[in-house]
Amino acid sequence: MNFDESEIIGHLRATLERFVEKEMPRNLVAQWDKANNFPRDVFKKLADIGMMGLTVPEEHGGAGRDILATMIVIEELSRRSLAVSVPYIMATCYAGMNLDECATEEQKREFLPRVADGSLIFAYGLTEPDAGADLASIKTRAERHGDVIRINGAKRFCSGAEISDYIYTLVRTGPEEARHKNLSIVLVPPTAAGVTIERIDSLGMKGAATTDVTFEDVEVPLANLIGGEVGWNAGWRMLVGPGLDVEKLEVAAIAIGVARAALDDAWSYAFERRQFGKLIGTYQSIQHKLAEMKTQLHAARLTVYQAAWLANEHRDCGVESSMAKLFATEVCKFVALECQTIFGAYGYVKEFDAERYVRDALLLPIIGGSSAIQRNNIFKRANTYA
Ligand SMILES: Cc1cc2nc3c(=O)[nH]c(=O)nc-3n(C[C@H](O)[C@H](O)[C@H](O)COP(=O)(O)OP(=O)(O)OC[C@H]3O[C@@H](n4cnc5c(N)ncnc54)[C@H](O)[C@@H]3O)c2cc1C
Incomplete structure (x- = not known):
């Protein structure tokens, strides 16, 4: 057994330590915490030093999937503040890795390069008022009307919805009794007509404010269904x-x-x-x-x-x-x-x-x-x- 950290990981830690000291000084971090603000400029600078690409394959503009290195980035950022590390996770892991594993080739080509260059932020809309640990009981519904998906329902604790470009939304596409058999994942822009976002005042994890999101006859193109046609009713497999x-x-x-x-x-x-x-x-x-x-x-x-x-x-x-x-x-x-x-x-x-x-x-x-x-x-x- 060798418990030594590799030279690459050591170098990564040193780079991040310098980044944190320069871009995330304690006084600034305290202001983000107090105002519940997301420092988008710092997030972009993190992308500029190549940190967003660690879950994205090289052919899509990343550095290739490296879970250990990604965890080190999360650890080093979180030593100072969750205001950057949580959006980092939502972009690179929740979305980046999930897209790489589950999206169509066209979706990968469209989204992954933008994950790697830090220009996309995602929120994760899974939890609902009546569905926490038991996610297979979610009620938010999606119906297909030709090339359009119409969504109605409500998500709770959707962190970073306000600052995101897309909400990775878990929806039900059939009867509730089928539980995990008819769930799908749809990308919903928070600016779409019918989306309402309201902050929930929480104790900590400031920066990517957690929110209530409601969907009232929200329409998105079928192209936003993760995995394309085969993604319909396949959301649970993608999640677990x-x-x-x-x-x-x-x-x-x-x-x-x-x-x-x-x-x-x-x-x-x-x-x-x-x-x-x-x-x-x-x-x-x-x-x-x-x-x-x-x-x-x-x-x-x-x-x-x-x-x-x-x-x-x-x-x-x-x-x-x-x-x-x-x-x-x-x-x-x-x-x-x-x-x-x-x-x-x-x-x-x-x-x-x-x-x-x-x-x-x-x-x-x-x-x-x-x-x-x-x-x-x-x-x-x-x-x-x-
Ligand atoms: C600040 C914040 C940010 C969040 N961000 C997001 C987000 O971005 N996206 C998102 O989708 N969700 C988010 N969440 C929601 C979070 O993931 C849920 O709170 C979590 O999944 C637990 O759900 P719940 O709080 O409804 O608890 P419940 O599921 O209602 O559980 C309540 C209690 O019962 C226990 N319990 C439940 N089921 C069992 C069981 N089978 N066996 C034993 N014990 C059990 C739990 O451990 C817990 O102690 C966030 C929450 C907070 C507070």
Whole structure:
């Protein structure tokens, strides 16, 4: 076994560290967080240094599919802010990888080069008011009228809909009882007539604001059906393919980034803050907290990188990606809360990033399949105890 990071990954991390320090300074990130703003200019600059192409094949203008490298980009961006890393995921993974796996050749030619050059942003419209973990129960309906698809229904928690060029929308194309057998995926421009978007005020994950989206007799061309003719009623297969395992890893990579930032800040603060005439970092209770955070984070990183490596090798990683998502997001929550404890009162005010880490960390065990759903997956799919 070789646990060394390759030279390429080391170079990638160094490039991103420089990018983050230059384009995403802490004061700017705090403003994006406060205003719930998406920094489109920074996103474009990220594309300019080639980061958007890591899930796009070379023939479509990308650098070729590299899951591990993509996870490193997500981790490094998330160390500073989710305002760039979440739209990055929605463009490169949710859309880029899914299009590469499921779209027609014509759709690939049209969309993938624009994913790779950072000119397209996607939102993901899956969740509905009555359909969270149980996505096969969605009610948003689509009907075909010649070369047009007409959509009616409502999506909840559709993050980034306002800033997107297309909403990747899961629709039902037949009776509800058939559940996953009659679902399809349609690209809906948020500017289409009949689309209404309203912000939902959430605790964290600012930047790609999460929204309610309603569709009232929204019409899009049949060409927007992912996979073309064969994509009709094939949406479930597209959703739960290998892309689903990578989706779990994307959230896990965010968790690693946020947890690293929280641990770094807590460590520094422990050796700046004095109480009773001594640095608080010289008290054993604080040292034990730091040691425990570091240990948990180390284990989480290894779990995530191993699952990403499996995905990169096109090997089955259904169980490993669920374990990585479960473990990394719960560790992130633990580390963010411990960081806040070390900061004391300063961990509860906006002057420092510690409170934002908590707000963002609390979301991660919920999205991309909750911790309970990951435990279900692990138990169902793992066929042995060792
Ligand atoms: C800020 C934010 C951004 C989001 N962005 C998006 C987005 O861009 N696109 C999108 O489509 N969705 C998005 N979501 C929605 C998110 O993916 C869902 O919240 C998530 O899938 C869980 O659904 P739910 O909240 O309705 O919970 P529910 O499914 O109602 O679950 C409630 C509780 O029951 C548990 N539970 C449910 N079923 C089971 C079971 N079978 N076994 C054990 N326990 C179970 C869950 O673990 C949870 O604890 C976002 C949510 C938030 C908060």
